[in-house]
Amino acid sequence: MLGRTHLIFGTTTTLAAVTFFASGLFPTAGSHNLIYDLQGTPHTLTVPSLEPIVWLALAFAAAVGSLLPDIDQPGSLVTRIPANRARDFRRAGIRYGGGPVLGSPARLTVDAVSAGGMVASAMLGGNSGRQRGPYRLLLIVLAILAASLAAMFRWLPPRQALTLSAHTRHSVAFLLACIAVVAGLIAAGGIAHLINRLPGHHRGFTHAPAVGLALTAAGLILGPSLFPALPGVGAAFGIGYLTHLAADAMTIKGIPLWLPGQHRPSLHLLPPHVRVQTGSAGETVFNFVWPPVLILLVVLTGR
Ligand SMILES: [Zn+2]
Structure with missing residues (x-):
């Protein structure tokens, strides 16, 4: 059904x-x-x-x-709901609250929430093949984010890197690990693709x-x-x-x-x-x- x-x-x-x-x-x-x-x-x-x-x-x-x-x-209703609702939220947010002004706090909130919906759908396996484009773009954005985080960590002057508190180091490491898990799931096609490979499909x-x-x-x-x-x-x-x-x-x-x-x-x-x-x-x-x-x-x- x-x-x-x-x-x-x-x-x-x-x-x-x-x-x-x-x-x-x-x-x-x-x-x-x-x-x-x-x-x-x-x-x-x-x-x-x-x-x-x-x-x-x-x-x-x-x-x-x-x-x-x-x-x-992959692409079933349950996997697409977060992205669909995020799209509705973004449309309504831009029309009634955020306005077209890029970078305004309201618009940033609207964009952040709708990006969260896209990520959630990509992790669930919302890409049914014909809609892979936005998810690939998301993967590239995540890769750039991870690379810049790692670069920031790696290329800081040695003295500054040493003076980073343990808390900051742990936070950066945790954030990188989260991005790696999310990117890995999206690259694998999301949870739906993984379950679909099991016997019975x-x-x-x-x-x-x-x-x-x-x-x-x-x-x-x-x-x-x-x-x-x-x-x-x-x-x-x-x-x-x-x-x-x-x-x-x-x-x-x-x-x-x-x-x-x-x-x-x-x-x-x-x-x-x-x-x-x-x-x-x-x-x-x-x-x-x-x-x-x-x-x-x-x-x-x-x-
Ligand atoms: Zn069913």
């Missing part, structure tokens, strides 16, 4: 599931202590008591979970149900400890991730049954003649079918 289908299907289904499991509205589901932190303390999640900010966090966690499995495909390990369940368990266990003020975010992330696998299991290609391998059968949730071709009219039909089905499920199970 396409990224936008996963995003909308995953986030909506997850919020519906959280409402269902956590709501006191449904006597059968009750108010569950579904979420335990590392000490085993139950965290009760009751929907009517949730603050708007928690709902936002739940939606965000679900959105991240619903897009993350496609981190195995796209729809390989990140689409394996075992990996999805392990990440969901990790979300349930670690969520309350990492985000104590945001109950349910770990669960929302895990459910969002599983919705992605479920949606891809409705396509013709399916997902790995166990771990990826060429001779293993794949997992399908639909009979052969109704499986969806990604990006086709079938996917549009899918997008018209799931909302009423979801509403029906919530209504029927809630009675």
